Amino acid sequence: MTNKDIFLRGFFKENAVFALLLGMCPTLGVTSSATNGLGMGLATTFVLIMSNLVISLVSSFIPDKVKIPSFIVIIASFVTMVDLLMAGYVPALHEQLGVFIPLIVVNCVVLGRAEAFASKNKMVPSIIDGVSMGLGFAMALTMLGAIREFFGSGKMFGVTLFNETYGMLVFVLAPGAFIALGYLIAFINRVRKV
């Protein structure tokens, strides 16, 4: 498989959210605006790239029995780094994303790629896999965030497009997350088939 194939597979064909339905908690939890979705997506991308890189290098030294715990420790170290970096440089976003930043540890996408790809492949393909999976995840979150922000409050990335009083508040609240994602996946299923 060439590097381009790996990239396209992670970004679109096996998109973590739309095709594999992984990482649903942050997908629904932080996408009340496009900016939040993008921020969460990029934070996860960073963790994915770094953990894929390190795991592809060390996995041959790790005995099979302690494979998963060691992967979790590697992932958790990078999550802690992201957590501290975001608290330092983008405190407002850090506040908004809240408990979901430490929860990147239990995001099935990250552990899933570590186990299914990085532990079996060399460094360069693993990095590409991390980049594509991460960007695919970030794209999905930004799309959902943009849809919810647009219908809910008439904004896009914080820029007002129409008066907020015409927005449907439910899209910003919890039920809107489920419903918007449901229709988005249905729409993508339809596009995929054509």
Added chain:
Amino acid sequence: MEFIVIIISAIFVNNVVLMQFLGICPFLGVSKKVSTAVGMTGAVTFVMILATIVTYLIQHYILNPYGIGFMQTISFILVIASLVQLVEIILKKVSPALYQALGVFLPLITTNCAILGVAIMTIQKDYNLLEAVVFSGASAIGFGLALVLFAGLREHLDLVELPKGIKGTPAALIVAGLLAMAFMGFSGIV
């Protein structure tokens, strides 16, 4: 009185699954039948209360005194992962019947973000140990309530004729949205 507020708020008003979006993976994954949903709830309740107690003690007797609060994520997830393994081993020896019932769900719990999420929220909300136990128990009941309700709805959903694109996960998500909307009716009671 305080405990009643914590319980009502954790089960209904701030339901872990429907309002806080924690534990969505098992919510969508094991909600096809009511019986499996009940089994999963049992396993989650057990591990969630245990994990909250252990992580509470770690935070207050190890991390805080030594000023290594930044190790929170790493230490909590390791504790939860090993706790799940431990529970599995003990259950197998002590109560094979219970192990049979919960066994398949236990490995899945390590990556259930509701467990880690509730453990972290307990620390953020600055509860004492008793409040932490009540909070985690109520959160687990809230998780179970949402899961069992949703499983019941999904059993009926299988019998409905739907357009091809929306069948399966999209339909399940939309139904979950309606369920969340019903739960919004509880907001404001505490």
